[in-house]
Amino acid sequence: MKENNSLPTQQVTEQKIKRRTFLAFTVFTIAGISSLGLWKAFRALPKTAKGLAAPTRRILAFNEKVNAQLFSNQHLAPTYPPEAAARAPRVNGRAGLPKTFEPLTWQLQVNVPGNPQMLSVSLRDIQRLPKTDLIFDFKCIEGWNQIVHYGGVKFSDFLQAYQLGTQSGKAIDPDRPGDWYPYVGLETPDGGYYVGLDMASVLHPQTLLCYEMNGTTLALKHGAPLRLIIPTKYGVKSLKRIGSLTFSLVQPRDYWYERGYVYDASL
Numbered sequence: 375m376k377e378n379n380s381l382p383t384q385q386v387t388e389q390k391i392k393r394r395t396f397l398a399f400t401v402f403t404i405a406g407i408s409s410l411g412l413w414k415a416f417r418a419l420p421k422t423a424k425g426l427a428a429p430t431r432r433i434l435a436f437n438e439k440v441n442a443q444l445f446s447n448q449h450l451a452p453t454y455p456p457e458a459a460a461r462a463p464r465v466n467g468r469a470g471l472p473k474t475f476e477p478l479t480w481q482l483q484v485n486v487p488g489n490p491q492m493l494s495v496s497l498r499d500i501q502r503l504p505k506t507d508l509i510f511d512f513k514c515i516e517g518w519n520q521i522v523h524y525g526g527v528k529f530s531d532f533l534q535a536y537q538l539g540t541q542s543g544k545a546i547d548p549d550r551p552g553d554w555y556p557y558v559g560l561e562t563p564d565g566g567y568y569v570g571l572d573m574a575s576v577l578h579p580q581t582l583l584c585y586e587m588n589g590t591t592l593a594l595k596h597g598a599p600l601r602l603i604i605p606t607k608y609g610v611k612s613l614k615r616i617g618s619l620t621f622s623l624v625q626p627r628d629y630w631y632e633r634g635y636v637y638d639a640s641l
């Protein structure tokens with residue numbers, strides 16, 4: 375016996391078309407109204423301190439935990455030859471960079487809990503430490519990226535040289551994370567821009583305190599005299615014009631976190 379596989383032809387009457395049109399309109403209207411309702415209900419949910427609905431912030435916090443577990447100092451961002459670097463990289467973000475700034479009298483202020491203004495470090499002091507060059511793909515959350523060439527001191531070398539970053543006051547020991555201050559906060563001299571970083575990311579070998587770009591003095595618009603470069607995170611964390619560096623037991627304030635972004639901004 376053979377079955378007839380072809381679909382049965384059907385006479386579609388005008389009445390049917392009308393009925394279906396009506397049905398489609400009704401369904402779409404209800405769907406539209408209810409999603410608007412859901413959206414409104416979602417917006418009405420209690421906000422966390424950081425301007426996001428609590429469930430959104432919970433999801434972001436969960437993702438950050440997963441990222442922290444996956445983080446490793448052995449994972450390096452890809453690097454490139456110097457010729458690949460942009461000659462005049464894009465300038466993005468001017469928060470905390472007023473024109474009135476005086477670079478010649480600048481010093482880096484280092485603070486530890488209970489002892490603010492513990493240490494001031496001049497640019498010369500920093501330039502005496504071993505220099506590291508890094509050519510990598512800089513990524514901004516706004517959706518652009520470009521290969522840039524920065525030069526400076528490894529953050530970890532700086533901490534080693536000044537015996538900073540531990541609660542015991544001893545030199546940082548990679549095998550004793552319990553002794554590290556868990557966070558470092560960086561701020562521009564005027565406090566107009568600020569980021570918080572976890573110590574594991576600060577100790578990553580490609581995290582640099584930079585005073586050079588393309589082999590010459592860093593321009594003010596790119597963060598002179600000293601800027602952070604942290605290739606394991608989006609550009610938002612690479613603070614330009616560091617004024618102070620503060621070790622902390624709690625998450626330091628963070629400019630874009632306060633405006634609803636994830637805290638860790640890791641790639």
Ligand SMILES: Nc1nc2c(c(=O)[nH]1)N[C@H]1C(S)=C(S)[C@@H](COP(=O)(O)O)O[C@H]1N2
Binds near residue numbers: 464465597611613
């Ligand atoms: N002081 C300060 N640093 C900052 C910003 C800022 O607004 N102010 N913007 C950040 C963002 S979002 C990006 S993408 C990079 C851009 O660095 P560039 O201007 O050197 O390309 O700087 C970061 N550091």
Ligand SMILES: [Mo]
Binds near residue numbers: 513514516608
């Ligand atoms: Mo950015």
